[in-house]
Amino acid sequence: MSIDFSEIKTIPFEKRKSRVSIESFARIYEPPKEFSTFIDNLPDLFIGKDFKELIQAIVTAHEKGKTILFLMGAHVIKCGLSPLLIDLLKRKVVTALAINGGGSIHDFEIALFGKTSEDVQKGLKDGSFGMVEETGRWMNEAIQEGSQNEMGMGEALGKKIFEKGGRYGNYSLLATGITLKRPVTVHVAIGTDIIHQHPSANGEAIGKTSFKDFQILTERVAGLEDGVVVNVGSAVLLPEVFLKAFTIARNLGHPIRNFTAANLDMIQHYRPNQNIVKRPTSEGGRGISITGHHEIMIPLLTAAIKARLS
DSSP, X not given: OOOOGGGOOOBOGGGSOOSEEGGGSOOOOOOOTTHHHHHHTSOXXXXXXXXXXXXXXXXXXXXXXXXXXXXXOHHHHHTTOHHHHHHHHHTTSOOEEEEEHHHHHHHHHHHHXXXXXXXXXXXXXXXOTTOBHHHHHHHHHHHHHHHHTTOOHHHHHHHHHHHTTOTTGGGOHHHHHHHHTOOEEEEOOTTSSGGGGSTTOOHHHHHHHHHHHHHHHHHHHHTOTTOEEEEESOSSHXXXXXXXXXXXXXXXXXXOOSOEEXXXXXXXXXXXXXXXXXXXXXXXXXXXXXEOOHHHHHHHXXXXXXXXXX
16 A cells, blocks of 8 residues: 555645744844953863864864855754854855755745744644645745756755745855855755655655755865865754765865864764764864754854954
């Protein structure tokens, strides 16, 4: 017996209760120069020392025009931190951004509706979890159009946001990537995201556009010498994707010996520490692991970077 996806029932977005809205998002903070003094006065020990070294590595890479790559899980967007990362993209501090499929869904919904994130437990009771019609149809539509036009998934979704009006596009990483012509790539595994439940999902298009983004990401990883990569809140998918991109870069003759790799998360997991922090830097470079809640650590990190740059 085979399952007929065409029989799947969807619901309109307006009937789904969303738990996160832009009203609660972080606001951009312009730190005074004195904020650098606060950072300088942190202890030169343990994580205090590591945090200062990460800030300096990002500032130095920015001043030298080197790659600064952020890899992000969906929870970072759901925590309302997009405005701070958009600010760093506009300042050319972050030169490339990679997100997972869940991150792209939160970002897409925020751009079009100003809210996202549902009650998973409640939706599981009647099979309505992830079954929003507009999100699934429009994102899958974008992905199929992107596949036909040789686009990566990130570019295709960003363009669809503008096509649909993007009322809250200034909160969107995907839309910002289009505006700034800077890569915001999306990396998925089939079956991991709610839009794969939708009747309009096309596995061929999903695979093709995400693979295109893998190629784009690999190009950026190949230029990581003297740069910085920061993984924030992705415990499995992006660390695995990064390690493969890193391997291809080395295979093609890019040594990537001198760079800083950091993992920022609420809990330290095996794959980020192995695939981001330890293995890639074993031949040179600096690996840093910092534990803390995103909604505190990312505002602190971005403020510290901006204060040092000023």
